[in-house]
Amino acid sequence: MTIPKRLVPATFVVLWATGFIGARYAMPWAEPFTFLAARFVLAFAVLGAMMLLLRSRRAGPREALHAIAAGALMHGVYLGGVFWAIRQGLPAGLSALIVGLQPLITAVLAGRLLGEEILPRHWAGLAAGFAGVVIVLSPKLGAMSGGVTWPMLAASFVAVAGMSAGTIWQKRFGTGGDMITGTFWQYVGAAAIMVLCSLAFETQTFTLTGELVFAMAWLVLVLSIGAIFLLMAMIREGEMSKVSSLFYLVPAVTAVIAWVLFGEDLSLVQIFGTAMATLGVGLATARKPVNKSGPPAE
Numbered sequence: 001m002t003i004p005k006r007l008v009p010a011t012f013v014v015l016w017a018t019g020f021i022g023a024r025y026a027m028p029w030a031e032p033f034t035f036l037a038a039r040f041v042l043a044f045a046v047l048g049a050m051m052l053l054l055r056s057r058r059a060g061p062r063e064a065l066h067a068i069a070a071g072a073l074m075h076g077v078y079l080g081g082v083f084w085a086i087r088q089g090l091p092a093g094l095s096a097l098i099v100g101l102q103p104l105i106t107a108v109l110a111g112r113l114l115g116e117e118i119l120p121r122h123w124a125g126l127a128a129g130f131a132g133v134v135i136v137l138s139p140k141l142g143a144m145s146g147g148v149t150w151p152m153l154a155a156s157f158v159a160v161a162g163m164s165a166g167t168i169w170q171k172r173f174g175t176g177g178d179m180i181t182g183t184f185w186q187y188v189g190a191a192a193i194m195v196l197c198s199l200a201f202e203t204q205t206f207t208l209t210g211e212l213v214f215a216m217a218w219l220v221l222v223l224s225i226g227a228i229f230l231l232m233a234m235i236r237e238g239e240m241s242k243v244s245s246l247f248y249l250v251p252a253v254t255a256v257i258a259w260v261l262f263g264e265d266l267s268l269v270q271i272f273g274t275a276m277a278t279l280g281v282g283l284a285t286a287r288k289p290v291n292k293s294g295p296p297a298e
Contacts, residue, residue, distance in 0.1 A: 015227035027086070032080070034194075046220065050180050070166050080159070105164040109165070128280030183229065183232060246281060
């Protein structure tokens with residue numbers, strides 16, 4: 001199915017937000033590293049079948065290694081860190097707040113490593129987006145209890161660093177090849193890390209339930225295939241600071257979905273935060289106005 005280009009960012013945000021809902025269904029029934037290892041193995045198996053059916057172009061050794069590195073960071077380190085921290089007891093609100101730093105970190109890295117121009121209005125948009133995330137999450141942050149440890153916080157910050165570094169790596173080294181082939185090799189890297197972590201730290205046990213099967217199917221097909229293809233397309237065509245700012249909308253959309261599915265509270269304060277995050281993303285992703293009498297102008 002082809003999605004109109006203008007709808008790609010919104011579609012990506014909605015699909016990405018459902019990942020947190022899928023994790024809520026899955027985590028009571030499986031250990032995080034074991035679950036993610038199975039998810040990534042299934043994802044690259046599906047992509048391998050797609051490569052054969054569509055006769056996708058094969059990747060050379062250098063291209064495959066870059067994709068493996070990007071996938072290990074974007075999927076393995078990022079999701080592994082987030083899932084582990086939440087499993088250990090880190091409140092989801094605090095985890096989401098830390099993950100909300102990712103667009104700012106990515107913007108700094110993109111400016112220094114990719115030479116992207118980040119204008120004052122972009123910084124204002126990034127700041128407004130982060131403020132919106134804080135407002136959306138404020139009711140949950142206020143209800144947090146103690147028990148937060150340094151290992152939990154460290155895992156969350158490592159996850160954020162992994163996502164930022166992975167997207168930068170993908171933009172710099174992985175945007176020229178076949179998207180299906182590149183994503184296949186990304187999941188090879190992610191699966192390798194999660195298999196090693198599962199063997200080292202977990203018992204590989206799980207309880208087979210309908211919720212676990214549904215969550216696995218949804219996260220593999222909708223997130224690991226659908227949403228990631230959209231993210232790769234946006235990385236290929238857009239500036240990293242602008243693409244990463246879309247992540248500011250994820251907590252707000254997740255709050256709306258949780259309100260619909262689980263009856264969680266959605267206050268006026270959170271709605272205001274959603275509006276602020278949307279404004280921030282608009283500022284961060286706004287295109288330069290075109291001056292018909294000359295070059296583009298700000």
